[in-house]
Amino acid sequence: MEQNAKQLLKRISEKVGALTDKKISQVAHAPSHNEWRAYICQTQPHWEDIAWRVKEPNNRGEAEVHLGFYSAKPSKELDQAIAQTEELFKGKVCHLVKNENGIRLVWSVKLNNEDAHDKLLDQINSMLSSFLEVALLTILKSSQNSSASDGFICRLPQKSAI
Numbered sequence: 001m002e003q004n005a006k007q008l009l010k011r012i013s014e015k016v017g018a019l020t021d022k023k024i025s026q027v028a029h030a031p032s033h034n035e036w037r038a039y040i041c042q043t044q045p046h047w048e049d050i051a052w053r054v055k056e057p058n059n060r061g062e063a064e065v066h067l068g069f070y071s072a073k074p075s076k077e078l079d080q081a082i083a084q085t086e087e088l089f090k091g092k093v094c095h096l097v098k099n100e101n102g103i104r105l106v107w108s109v110k111l112n113n114e115d116a117h118d119k120l121l122d123q124i125n126s127m128l129s130s131f132l133e134v135a136l137l138t139i140l141k142s143s144q145n146s147s148a149s150d151g152f153i154c155r156l157p158q159k160s161a162i
Contacts (some may be wrong), residue, residue: 019132
């Protein structure tokens, strides 16, 4: 199942990579969080990230897939981005996890079912451009005070192209 989780994250990373020039971390296992994850992050002026994760499966092979963004410094802009994300995707995911620092969109998937992976990836891909637009613009705004090398480079396609 580990290979299935890595493959799922790799496919999401490929889609994210097509939408932004910012470097994406390699898929890594985080045993303390019981998950595999990949992300785009910045550390200046404070920690912020956009991450996609696959939680370790339960004994039935079911796992959660998370797509979210986080900022160590809550702000009015972040609150607005969280509210906008919630509004855009409510009812299109299994559930949402949010607090004052960020939001995660959460789906359930059977890791040993390739058809379920494909269906989930279709759902995520149909939403990814809108999600990244909100997430990157929020994080970009807070990184404008840092050096250009710390900021995100966003090349989102026209909505009609997706």
